Amino acid sequence: MRVLTLLEAVTDGLRAEMMADTSVVVFGQDVGVEGGVFRATAGLQKEFGESRCFDTPLVESGIVGAAIGMAVAGLRPVVEIQFSGFVLSAFNQIVNHAARIRNRTRGSLSAPMVIRTPYGGGIRAPEHHSESMEALFGHTPGLKVVVPSTPHDAKGLLISAIRDPDPVIFLEPARAYRAVRQQVSEASYAIPIGKAKIEEPGTDLTLVSYGAQMMEARQARAALAAEGHSAELIDLRTIYPFDAKTVVESVRKTGRLLVVHEGPQSFGVASELIATVLDKAFDALEAPPSRLTGPDVIVPLPRGEKHYLISAQQVVAEARKVLSYEP
Amino acid sequence: MSMFECFDPRQGKVLRLLDETGRLHAPPHGFSLLSDEQALTSYRAMILARAADEWALSLNRQGRMPTYALNEGQEANSVGALMALRPDDWFVPAFRELGGMLMRGLTLEQYYLYWHGNEEGSRLAPETFHMMPVAIPVGSQMVHAVGIAWAERYKGNERVVTTFMGEGATSEGDFHEACNLAGVWKAAVVFYVQNNHWAISLPWEKQSASPTAAEKAFAYGFEGVRIDGNDIFAVYAAVKAAAERARRGEGPTLIEGLTYRLGAHTTSDDPTRYRSEEDVKRWRLRDPVTRLERFLLAREILTSEDMRAIREESVTWARKSFEAAEHTPDPTLEDTFRYLYHEMPPILQEQMARRKG
Numbered sequence: 082m083r084v085l086t087l088l089e090a091v092t093d094g095l096r097a098e099m100m101a102d103t104s105v106v107v108f109g110q111d112v113g114v115e116g117g118v119f120r121a122t123a124g125l126q127k128e129f130g131e132s133r134c135f136d137t138p139l140v141e142s143g144i145v146g147a148a149i150g151m152a153v154a155g156l157r158p159v160v161e162i163q164f165s166g167f168v169l170s171a172f173n174q175i176v177n178h179a180a181r182i183r184n185r186t187r188g189s190l191s192a193p194m195v196i197r198t199p200y201g202g203g204i205r206a207p208e209h210h211s212e213s214m215e216a217l218f219g220h221t222p223g224l225k226v227v228v229p230s231t232p233h234d235a236k237g238l239l240i241s242a243i244r245d246p247d248p249v250i251f252l253e254p255a256r257a258y259r260a261v262r263q264q265v266s267e268a269s270y271a272i273p274i275g276k277a278k279i280e281e282p283g284t285d286l287t288l289v290s291y292g293a294q295m296m297e298a299r300q301a302r303a304a305l306a307a308e309g310h311s312a313e314l315i316d317l318r319t320i321y322p323f324d325a326k327t328v329v330e331s332v333r334k335t336g337r338l339l340v341v342h343e344g345p346q347s348f349g350v351a352s353e354l355i356a357t358v359l360d361k362a363f364d365a366l367e368a369p370p371s372r373l374t375g376p377d378v379i380v381p382l383p384r385g386e387k388h389y390l391i392s393a394q395q396v397v398a399e400a401r402k403v404l405s406y407e408p
Numbered sequence: 409m410s411m412f413e414c415f416d417p418r419q420g421k422v423l424r425l426l427d428e429t430g431r432l433h434a435p436p437h438g439f440s441l442l443s444d445e446q447a448l449t450s451y452r453a454m455i456l457a458r459a460a461d462e463w464a465l466s467l468n469r470q471g472r473m474p475t476y477a478l479n480e481g482q483e484a485n486s487v488g489a490l491m492a493l494r495p496d497d498w499f500v501p502a503f504r505e506l507g508g509m510l511m512r513g514l515t516l517e518q519y520y521l522y523w524h525g526n527e528e529g530s531r532l533a534p535e536t537f538h539m540m541p542v543a544i545p546v547g548s549q550m551v552h553a554v555g556i557a558w559a560e561r562y563k564g565n566e567r568v569v570t571t572f573m574g575e576g577a578t579s580e581g582d583f584h585e586a587c588n589l590a591g592v593w594k595a596a597v598v599f600y601v602q603n604n605h606w607a608i609s610l611p612w613e614k615q616s617a618s619p620t621a622a623e624k625a626f627a628y629g630f631e632g633v634r635i636d637g638n639d640i641f642a643v644y645a646a647v648k649a650a651a652e653r654a655r656r657g658e659g660p661t662l663i664e665g666l667t668y669r670l671g672a673h674t675t676s677d678d679p680t681r682y683r684s685e686e687d688v689k690r691w692r693l694r695d696p697v698t699r700l701e702r703f704l705l706a707r708e709i710l711t712s713e714d715m716r717a718i719r720e721e722s723v724t725w726a727r728k729s730f731e732a733a734e735h736t737p738d739p740t741l742e743d744t745f746r747y748l749y750h751e752m753p754p755i756l757q758e759q760m761a762r763r764k765g
Contacts, residue, residue, distance in 0.1 A: 110607075110608070110610070111608045111609045111610065114609050114681070114682050115608065115609035115681050115682050116681070118608065118676070118677070136609070136610055136614060138576065138579035138607070138610065138614070138615045138616065139546050139547070139576040139577065139579045139580055139607055139610075139615070140579050140580065140581070141580075142581050143579075143581075166544070166545060167545060167546075169545075170545065170548075170580070170581070170582075205474040205475070205525065206474070206475060207474075207475055207523075207544055208544050209544045209545055210544075346759065347755065376744075376745065376756070376759040376760070376763060377748075377755065377756055377759060378744050378745055378748055378756070379748065381527065381739060381744050382522075382525040382526060382527055382739075383474050383524075383525030384524065384525040384526045384738045384739060385525070385526070385527065385738060385739035385743065385744050386525075387738075388739070388740075388741045388744040388763065389744065398765075
């Protein structure tokens with residue numbers, strides 16, 4: 082065991098699967114010689130050679146499209162799109178081909194591949210570097226969407242994503258890359274996709290979040306505990322197919338639900354979770370479920386980001402409302 | 409017969425007028441030279457851009473400036489191009505054209521404001537600027553240039569559109585679509601590729617198997633030319649010739665300016681990871697500013713003292729501009745919501761009210 086940042090854990094997961102399976106190839110812009118602009122692929126080209134880890138020209142659509150071809154032909158490509166906003170140049174390939182090839186060919190072909198990209202705000206970045214687009218991908222039939230919030234999960238979920246028979250969008254919270262550190266096993270291990278994690282058990286409120294936003298959710302849970310409120314903190318970890326069972330069972334226990342995420346509100350993950358809880362646990366609810374999310378606006382540049390990002394205080398304030406609700 | 413014919417990039421030709429010693433060579437027939445006054449105006453813009461960059465870099469190291477894209481070494485490209493355009497011609501930049509944007513009338517304060525993380529820096533009145541804002545997604549702006557050209561022709565205007573991109577952008581699908589459209593429509597567009605040799609860590613040899621970016625134009629039915637992008641005279645002459653052709657309805661041209669990014673890709677990048685110091689040193693000898701200074705001195709347009717004064721003025725102006733940008737109030741919560749739509753939908757009003765608490 083050693084202490085790794087979330088970023089280092091991503092590298093560790095890539096290395097583990099590249100060692101275990103020679104069909105795993107890693108490529109994208111600046112991932113080879115430079116080791117990635119965030120350094121997520123640092124050292125991989127040196128260790129595994131240029132045929133396993135390599136640079137591409139500036140061709141996002143080409144990166145994803147070529148990965149589809151490689152996957153169909155039996156490889157396990159793991160591609161990096163440098164920043165979330167640039168994923169959109171590859172959206173056609175992701176939505177029209179990666180997500181559909183299995184269904185289109187009635188299961189005879191498939192595209193087992195991973196598209197890694199940093200996402201989310203709070204890193205004082207220029208435009209198109211701070212978006213949270215998990216809902217776009219979650220809304221696309223045929224894709225799996227995974228968002229780790231800790232180094233341990235980043236490694237285990239990435240390994241599962243690479244082994245998964247279907248295309249996985251692996252969203253890495255840029256704000257947490259170096260901010261979150263944890264002991265990570267040197268051994269290879271897989272954390273199943275589709276399973277949420279009850280990070281802290283509780284009895285009064287179900288608090289669900291994921292990705293970088295988990296940092297504020299953890300602080301908020303601690304602050305609520307100091308006030309005598311017991312919140313059950315759930316890290317969703319997989320956006321699609323999400324773990325409805327864990328969330329619903331928790332709400333059956335607490336009767337109250339607050340979902341917090343950075344991405345915009347409308348047609349977002351919180352809306353989907355709440356609709357699911359209304360379907361399956363309406364009778365258990367003691368208060369209207371609440372969503373605290375980014376507003377439906379373009380992520381502001383650094384000096385306006387405070388109007389967009391959600392603080393731990395805002396989570397606490399919203400949680401208090403849900404906790405104090407009486408019909 | 410085109411003026412560019414004797415500069416076929418497929419035969420290794422490169423248009424260069426001002427050599428590294430500052431000596432100006434006679435231009436081939438039909439090409440224009442910058443006047444002394446224009447050379448001086450260009451020099452001032454290049455020096456201001458360089459001073460602005462140096463100050464931004466130093467502020468970034470002090471934690472006062474977020475990620476900033478550096479222009480150092482490439483100043484002659486956008487400055488020379490803008491010198492060659494009419495005031496109502498359009499300029500569609502990427503994100504490494506500070507000199508050109510300043511010449512179009514953007515204030516340095518506004519440019520700083522943008523990179524400092526305030527959207528107010530991109531407030532542009534189309535009727536005064538005829539310029540698009542900075543475009544971050546690589547290559548995405550080129551197709552807009554073709555559309556603008558189409559609209560201007562539709563309106564009966566003889567306006568030309570010059571769009572800038574890096575050599576890496578020529579790999580993007582949008583480059584193909586923009587060139588193809590422009591060729592088919594004979595659009596009045598000048599595609600200016602700043603070939604600074606590095607797309608972050610990727611050198612040209614790994615970017616494309618085509619020996620040059622310029623020759624890609626021929627496949628789309630128009631001409632491409634390679635020029636020395638660190639030679640302000642060559643930039644001016646080539647863009648002027650291409651713009652006038654476009655204005656006459658003879659269609660687009662692709663100009664590949666050979667230049668070099670002397671600094672990092674952005675302040676977040678460390679180029680020592682992927683390129684050698686020798687490479688950078690070699691290109692420092694071809695610095696567009698030094699070259700122009702040699703010319704201005706030899707022509708007795710400026711003395712060394714004049715140059716020192718211009719540099720000092722520029723440094724002062726950069727500091728003042730940044731201070732003004734830094735002291736501009738942050739965008740308000742309302743600013744974050746108000747520009748999404750012409751009229752704010754009720755759902756956004758509700759979300760804004762909730763955020764206000």
